[in-house]
Amino acid sequence: MYAVVKTGGKQYRIAKDQVILVEKLDVEKGKTIELSDVLMIANNGKVKVGEPFISGAKVTATVVDQTRGEKIIIFKKRRRQNSRRKNGHRQHLTVLKINDIVEKAAKPQAAAEA
Template identity: 60%
Template sequence: MFAVVKTGGKQYRVAEGDVIKVEKLDGEAGKSITLDEVLMVGDAKGIKVGEPLVKGAKVTAEVLEQKKDKKITVFKKKRRHNYRRKVGHRQEITVLRVTKIAGAAAKKAAAKKTEEAAAE
C-alpha cells in the first residue's frame, strides 16, 4: 500500500515503513504526527485519486529527528563589475518514518456496497 502526500510545497510517494526528509514540521523526536493532505492512495487492487484530496485518508508518521540539511552555496556574480556575493544556507528538515496509511478501507466498503446493489 502506498500514498502520495503533500507537505512543505512538495509531494512524496510513501509506503509504510519508509523514512523521508521533509521541510520542518512541528513536533519533537518520538512524537507521532498526522499528514492530512493525501493526494492519492493505492494498493494491489487499484488506486484512488483525490480531487484534489482523498477524503478520509490520513498518513501517520513518527518524528525521528529534527535537524539541518546539508549546506548549499548561493554564489552571485556579474562579470566585469567586480560584483561577487557568496552566501550559504542550511534548510531545517524533519525526518519521518511512515507508520500507517489509512484511507483504503473506505474504498473497499464502497466497493462492497456497489456489489451488493448489483446483486439485488
C-alpha cells in the first residue's frame, strides 16, 4: 500500500515505515502529525484518486528530526564587468517517519448523553 501526499508545495510517494525529507514543518521533534492532503492511494492493485484530495483519507507520521539540507552555491557573474557574487543556501528540512495510511477516517462517536 502506498499513497501520494502533498506538503510544502511538493508531492511525495510514501509507504508505511518509510522515512522522508520534507520542507520544514513547525512541529517539535518526537510529535505525531497528520497529513490530510492525500492525492492518491493504491492498495492491492486498487487505485483511488482524489479530485484533488481524497476526503477522509489521512497519513500519520512522526517527526524524527529537524535538519538542514546540502549547501547550494549561487554564483552570478557578469562577463567583462569584473562583477561576481557568490551566495550559499541551506534549506530547512523535517525528517518524517510514516506510521500509517488511513483510506477512510473513522467518524468520531457522539458522546452519550445521560
